[in-house]
Structures are given as C-alpha cells and as structure tokens.
Amino acid sequence: MIAYIKGTLINIHEDAVIVDVQGVGYEVFCASPFAFQASLDDKVTIHTYHYVREDTQVLYGFRDEDEKLLFTKLISxxxxxxxxxxxxLAGVDTQGFIEAIEREDDKFLTSFPGIGKKTARQIILDLKGKLSAIAAIPVQSAGDTPSREISRELQEAREALKSLGYTEREIKTITPELQNVGNTNTDEIVRKALALLMKN
Structure with missing residues (x-):
C-alpha cells in the first residue's frame, strides 16, 4: 500500500492535487486541495490512503496522520x-468532529451532505470512544462535564487557518483561548488566532 507521496506539487484541481515523483505524476484526491496552495511548485509530503477495489484504484491524500486516521475510521x-x-473532512476540523461524536450530537453530524439520522447514529455507535487518541481530548464517562462546544464561527476560523498553512497541532494549542473570545464573527476569530500564533 502507498502510505505517503513525496515529490513536487505541480498542480491543484478542485478535488485533487498532482504530485510529480521522479517524472511520474500522481493524482491524489483530497478533502481540501487548496490547503496545499502555499506549497505549489515546492516539495511536499502528503499522507495517503490507497483505496483498492476490483474496478478502481484511488489515492486519497491528507495533511496529517490524524486526518488520515479519521478518514479510515469513517469509511469503516x-x-x-x-x-x-x-x-x-472538508467541512469540519478533526477535533470538533470527534467531540460531536463523543457527546452524541446527532444534529451536528446530520449537517453534513449525505449523513442522515440513521448514518449519524451508526457513526456514534461505531466510533464513540475510539477516536480520542487522534484529538487531544478525554473520552467522557458518565457524570463528566460535557466538552465545550466549538461554534460554527470557530470551526470556520480553524479551517481558514489551515488554508493559511498552520498545522492541526498549532491550531489546537490556541483553541481554548479562542473559545474565550465570546460571540463574534469568523474574521475576528481569525485575527485573534493570528495574533496568538505570532506570539508562540
């Protein structure tokens, strides 16, 4: 199986990136191809999942191992x-999605295209308690205080930061402070986040 691709990022399409590896162009389908925009024409390493079926072989690409692991769990x-x-994956940050599973938030899960009530319940049934190692959050048990919900504006801000090249781990370190910003819009959260990241 192909675990990662290392080469020159030569093109970005709406749903995939093209990586040149010693003269061979690999098409890698991604949740957010333009997250790699800053690396265009540069060397990149993209974590991949080699999806093989009788009638198809596809490479799916991810920014980090956490995103790849969540993908493999979802397709199970x-x-x-x-x-x-x-x-x-294109519509949510990894930690926010895992927290929604842990608190059994059907409403949040059904907000994604193609996820109905039945599939949302199946996601919770199959994955609750099995993803805490991906995101740095504890698995809740009976009597625990629920995790603080990440607002849609904060989720959008986190995705904007990823598109600017910040890693999942960098964003996680400032998320608690961003949750204290209060009711505000996405742009203001991004400005606050950039200020925090520049201090770190």
Whole structure:
C-alpha cells in the first residue's frame, strides 16, 4: 500500500492535487486541495490512503496522520464511502468532529451532505470512544462535564487557518483561548488566532 507521496506539487484541481515523483505524476484526491496552495511548485509530503477495489484504484491524500486516521475510521462505518468521508473532512476540523461524536450530537453530524439520522447514529455507535487518541481530548464517562462546544464561527476560523498553512497541532494549542473570545464573527476569530500564533 502507498502510505505517503513525496515529490513536487505541480498542480491543484478542485478535488485533487498532482504530485510529480521522479517524472511520474500522481493524482491524489483530497478533502481540501487548496490547503496545499502555499506549497505549489515546492516539495511536499502528503499522507495517503490507497483505496483498492476490483474496478478502481484511488489515492486519497491528507495533511496529517490524524486526518488520515479519521478518514479510515469513517469509511469503516456502514453507509459512508470515500467520497462521503472526504466531504465530512472538508467541512469540519478533526477535533470538533470527534467531540460531536463523543457527546452524541446527532444534529451536528446530520449537517453534513449525505449523513442522515440513521448514518449519524451508526457513526456514534461505531466510533464513540475510539477516536480520542487522534484529538487531544478525554473520552467522557458518565457524570463528566460535557466538552465545550466549538461554534460554527470557530470551526470556520480553524479551517481558514489551515488554508493559511498552520498545522492541526498549532491550531489546537490556541483553541481554548479562542473559545474565550465570546460571540463574534469568523474574521475576528481569525485575527485573534493570528495574533496568538505570532506570539508562540
């Protein structure tokens, strides 16, 4: 299996990137291809999942191992294929999605395209308690105080930071402070985040 691709990023499409590895162009399908925009024409390492079926072979690419692991867990859930998993990854940060599973937030899960009530319950049934190692959050037990919910504005701000080249781990370190900003819009959260990241 192909675990990663290391080469020159030569093109970015709406749903995939093209990486040149010693003269061979690999098409790698991604949840957010333009997250790699800053690396265009530069050397990149993209974590990959080699999806093999009788009638197809596809490379799916990810920014880090956490995103790749969440993808593999999602496609193990009945009713979710690779395209559905990518659609989920494109619309949420890893930690926010895992927290939604841990608190059994059906409403949040059904906000993604193709995820109905039945599939949302299946995601919770199959994955609750099995993803805490990906994001730095504890698995809740009976009587625990629920995790603080990440607002949609904060989720959008986190995705904007990723598109600017910041890593998942860098963003996680400032998320608690961003949650204390209060009711505000995405742009203000991004400005606050950039100020915090420049201090670190």
């Amino acid at each position: 859930v009945s009713g979710i294929g690779p395209k559905g998993a990518l659609a989920i």
